Amino acid sequence: xxxxxxxxxxxxxxxxxxxxxxxxxxxxxxxxxxxxxxxxxxxxxxxxxxxxxxxxxxxxxxxxxxxxxxxxxxxxxxxxxxxxxxxxxxxxxxxxxxxxxxxxxxxxxxxxxxxxxxxxxxxxxxxxxxxxxxxxxxxxxxxxxxxxxxxxxxxxxxxxxxxxxxxxxxxxxxxxxxxxxxxxxxxxxxxxxxxxxxxxxxxxxxxxxxxxxxxxxxxxxxxxxxxxxxxxx
Amino acid sequence: xxxxxxxxxxxxxxxxxxxxxxxxxxxxxxxxxxxxxxxxxxxxxxxxxxxxxxxxxxxxxxxxxxxxxxxxxxxxxxxxxxxxxxxxxxxxxxxxxxxxxxxxxxxxxxxxxxxxxxxxxxxxxxxxxxxxxxxxxxxxxxxxxxxxxxxxxxxxxxxxxxxxxxxxxxxxxxxxxxxxxxxxxxxxxxxxxxxxxxxxxxxxxxxxxxxxxxxxxxxxxxxxxxxxxxxxxxxxxxxxxxxxxxxxxxxxxxxxxxxxxxxxxxxxxxxxxxxxxxxxxxxxxxxxxxxxxxxxxxxxxxxxxxxxxxxxxxxxxxxxxxxxxxxxxxxxxxxxxxxxxxxxxxxxxxxxxxxxxxxxxxxxxxxxxxxxxxxxxxxxxxxxxxxxxxxx
Numbered sequence: 001x002x003x004x005x006x007x008x009x010x011x012x013x014x015x016x017x018x019x020x021x022x023x024x025x026x027x028x029x030x031x032x033x034x035x036x037x038x039x040x041x042x043x044x045x046x047x048x049x050x051x052x053x054x055x056x057x058x059x060x061x062x063x064x065x066x067x068x069x070x071x072x073x074x075x076x077x078x079x080x081x082x083x084x085x086x087x088x089x090x091x092x093x094x095x096x097x098x099x100x101x102x103x104x105x106x107x108x109x110x111x112x113x114x115x116x117x118x119x120x121x122x123x124x125x126x127x128x129x130x131x132x133x134x135x136x137x138x139x140x141x142x143x144x145x146x147x148x149x150x151x152x153x154x155x156x157x158x159x160x161x162x163x164x165x166x167x168x169x170x171x172x173x174x175x176x177x178x179x180x181x182x183x184x185x186x187x188x189x190x191x192x193x194x195x196x197x198x199x200x201x202x203x204x205x206x207x208x209x210x211x212x213x214x215x216x217x218x219x220x221x222x223x224x225x226x227x228x229x230x231x232x233x
Numbered sequence: 234x235x236x237x238x239x240x241x242x243x244x245x246x247x248x249x250x251x252x253x254x255x256x257x258x259x260x261x262x263x264x265x266x267x268x269x270x271x272x273x274x275x276x277x278x279x280x281x282x283x284x285x286x287x288x289x290x291x292x293x294x295x296x297x298x299x300x301x302x303x304x305x306x307x308x309x310x311x312x313x314x315x316x317x318x319x320x321x322x323x324x325x326x327x328x329x330x331x332x333x334x335x336x337x338x339x340x341x342x343x344x345x346x347x348x349x350x351x352x353x354x355x356x357x358x359x360x361x362x363x364x365x366x367x368x369x370x371x372x373x374x375x376x377x378x379x380x381x382x383x384x385x386x387x388x389x390x391x392x393x394x395x396x397x398x399x400x401x402x403x404x405x406x407x408x409x410x411x412x413x414x415x416x417x418x419x420x421x422x423x424x425x426x427x428x429x430x431x432x433x434x435x436x437x438x439x440x441x442x443x444x445x446x447x448x449x450x451x452x453x454x455x456x457x458x459x460x461x462x463x464x465x466x467x468x469x470x471x472x473x474x475x476x477x478x479x480x481x482x483x484x485x486x487x488x489x490x491x492x493x494x495x496x497x498x499x500x501x502x503x504x505x506x507x508x509x510x511x512x513x514x515x516x517x518x519x520x521x522x523x524x525x526x527x528x529x530x531x532x533x534x535x536x537x538x539x540x541x542x543x544x545x546x547x548x549x550x551x552x553x554x555x556x557x558x559x560x561x562x563x564x565x566x567x568x569x570x571x572x573x574x575x576x577x578x579x580x581x582x583x584x585x586x587x588x589x590x591x592x593x594x595x596x597x598x599x600x601x602x603x604x605x606x607x608x609x610x611x612x613x614x615x616x617x618x619x620x621x622x623x624x625x
Contacts, residue, residue, distance in 0.1 A: 137344075141337075144333070144337065150329070153333060157333070157336060157337065157340070160337065160340055161340055164340055164343055164344045164347070167344065167347060168347050171347065171351045173347055173350060173351065175297075175299045178300070179297070179299040179300055179303060182299075182300065182303035183299070183302070183303055183343070185303075186303055186306040186307060186310065189310050190306070190309075190310060190332070190336055193310060193313060193314070193332065194332060194333070194336075197313075197325070197328060197329050197332065200325055201325060201326075201329060204322055204325055205322065213326040213329060213330070216323060216326055216327060216330075216386075216387040216390075216391070
């Protein structure tokens with residue numbers, strides 16, 4: 001099954017590069033969904049079938065649950081938030097798409113180089129899993145910091161989370177079903193709340209650009225008779 | 234020691250919760266009567282407040298590290314909507330920063346937890362160290378340690394007073410406990426690295442808190458930076474307690490946590506009342522409390538004196554212990570920074586209490602003073618009792 005898992009991980013890496021260059025929110029959400037699917041089913045691919053036989057119902061259940069929530073439910077939620085907030089389609093980069101692709105490429109090179117240095121391949125299922133997960137985490141942070149739209153930052157957070165889950169799958173970590181469920185539920189609820197917040201930011205600031213979020217800070221002196229600007233409901 | 238600390242926090246958190254719950258009953262009707270804009274429905278507010286309390290207790294009681302991670306993330310999720318109780322632009326901005334920064338931090342904490350669990354199966358010290366570094370950065374974000382503290386002043390200043398008090402008094406302690414849990418699992422070879430990292434972050438937090446408190450123009454942000462400062466002291470005390478034999482520093486640590494939580498609750502509640510009366514958080518406007526609102530003036534000034542660690546305060550004993558047991562360069566740095574904090578706090582406290590009184594304010598009902606007043610009496614009695622106990 002190792003060739004299979006390596007093809008899947010290569011797909012994951014391509015999705016990272018595509019996300020860095022995605023100019024439309026719709027395509028970015030699709031790539032995140034693809035990554036979510038892969039993270040979900042990866043434990044099945046990494047499973048040592050010859051030594052251990054068919055994986056138990058628990059592994060199948062967790063994989064399916066992860067794939068459905070990360071690959072279907074959360075992308076649907078994001079598309080709904082995009083529609084609802086009537087966000088213009090463009091992603092609005094602070095760092096250009098070309099440059100972002102190049103940075104992700106450099107991170108991949110760095111990831112594979114450190115992966116070799118760490119000598120971790122004896123304890124993990126696939127040599128590719130750790131470098132790819134590092135690259136994915138880096139891509140997530142890049143999307144959070146180098147894009148203006150609130151929704152794109154949520155997508156960036158999901159990519160970061162996918163990278164961490166990939167790392168967990170790569171080192172064959174098993175928490176048990178309660179914790180898996182808890183983590184999944186937390187991330188889902190977080191995306192839900194972030195989606196609502198992005199919608200409210202859009203309504204309040206007439207834009208989902210987070211560079212408008214600059215009212216708070218220590219540098220500006222408050223106006224003496226400062227009052228809250230309330231949102232009209 | 235971890236279990237003792239857990240039991241201690243399990244006792245402290247409900248006390249703080251009840252204090253803020255009761256204060257909410259007094260504060261919210263008064264707040265919605267005065268504020269013209271919309272606010273969250275009160276039933277949702279109380280539901281979220283109880284969930285927040287439940288999530289914090291869950292975090293303290295969780296049996297395994299990943300489960301504790303789930304609980305800590307849950308505290309972020311249920312407390313974030315509470316920050317936007319008043320639906321203003323600023324509170325929305327504060328909530329967005331809180332959610333995004335803390336979630337990224339918490340994501341790193343999950344990564345660190347994975348590294349630690351993997352290190353347990355391989356026994357590699359390098360993986361332990363890497364795991365602790367990520368956990369410290371991750372839960373440190375939630376705890377408000379510099380340089381990951383940037384969400385804290387915004388969230389604490391925008392939230393309604395009882396929520397600010399709970400965030401500062403109870404939530405930061407739970408995040409600290411998460412770091413304690415992971416630190417406990419470190420093998421001996423990794424401990425010098427872990428303790429040095431905690432000490433560095435602690436001193437940096439103390440310094441950042443002190444620098445941002447000087448010339449602070451917003452009294453709620455002043456209290457928020459004071460939380461950053463005190464979390465710095467807590468983590469310094471923790472790293473000292475681990476490297477010193479005996480239980481004295483552990484007692485100082487527990488005393489510091491409790492005294493900070495209760496004093497900060499009292500101060501945030503008083504600040505909330507001042508915000509209701511003057512409708513501004515600007516220090517330059519809220520002046521002359523000693524003439525216009527005598528009860529609040531006493532609470533505010535004595536509260537600020539106590540949080541600085543002046544002798545009747547319990548914080549005096551914990552800070553004294555810190556200065557006595559640590560190496561000379563740490564003692565000197567900490568004392569210098571504490572002096573800056575004291576000067577900044579007193580400048581604000583004195584000008585707000587004794588400045589020229591302003592006429593444009595609306596007094597708040599007496600019942601809003603019950604809880605902070607009771608907390609103040611508790612603190613002063615405990616402080617005076619400790620002074621006599623030590624002298625005798």
